[in-house]
Every structure is written in C-alpha cells, then in structure tokens.
C-alpha cells in the first residue's frame with residue numbers, strides 16, 4: 199500500500215478518496231476516527247491518511263491529487279518548511295515530509 203495524501207482536515211481527505219474512487223482507484227482511509235482516540239495518542243500520529251492499494255494506480259492517483267490540490271480553494275502561496283527545507287503547496291497546513299506546521303516558521 200502507498201500513502202498518497204494526508205491532512206488534518208478529514209473532509210478534504212474524504213473528498214480526495216471519493217475522487218480517486220470515481221476514477222476506479224482502490225483506496226483505504228486510515229485514522230478517520232481520530233476523535234475517538236484523541237487525548238491518548240499525539241495528534242500528529244492520527245492524522246487522516248489516504249492510501250492507494252495497488253502500485254499500478256499510484257501514478258494516476260498522485261496526478262489526480264496534484265490536480266485537486268491545484269484547484270484554487272483560497273490562494274495560499276507555497277511555502278518552504280523551516281524544519282527540513284521541503285517546498286510545500288500552500289493548501290497544506292503542515293509539511294508533508296516532516297509534519298511541521300506552516301505557522302512554525304520562526305524558531
């Protein structure tokens with residue numbers, strides 16, 4: 199299995215899952231019940247995740263998600279993670295690589 203997307207916003211993750219399913223891609227949603235475990239597990243470890251089951255679907259899934267992310271939904275500028283230097287799309291509130299939040303610029 200391959201993780202293609204994760205976000206603190208479950209609505210967005212669910213929306214992406216629907217989009218992939220509509221394209222015939224088999225997916226799995228992980229950590230969608232985070233409210234039930236909050237308080238017991240660090241929040242970052244229960245971030246909703248979208249996984250693709252078949253490796254063959256991976257390129258298509260990633261392209262789809264990129265397209266969805268490119269759809270204007272605010273015009274957040276891209277930002278560079280202050281922790282690992284990764285360039286992160288503005289729609290992400292947290293670095294997809296290391297999990298640091300965009301608000302944590304100044305250390």
Ligand SMILES: [Zn+2]
Nearest residue numbers: 279282293296
């Ligand atoms: Zn980072």
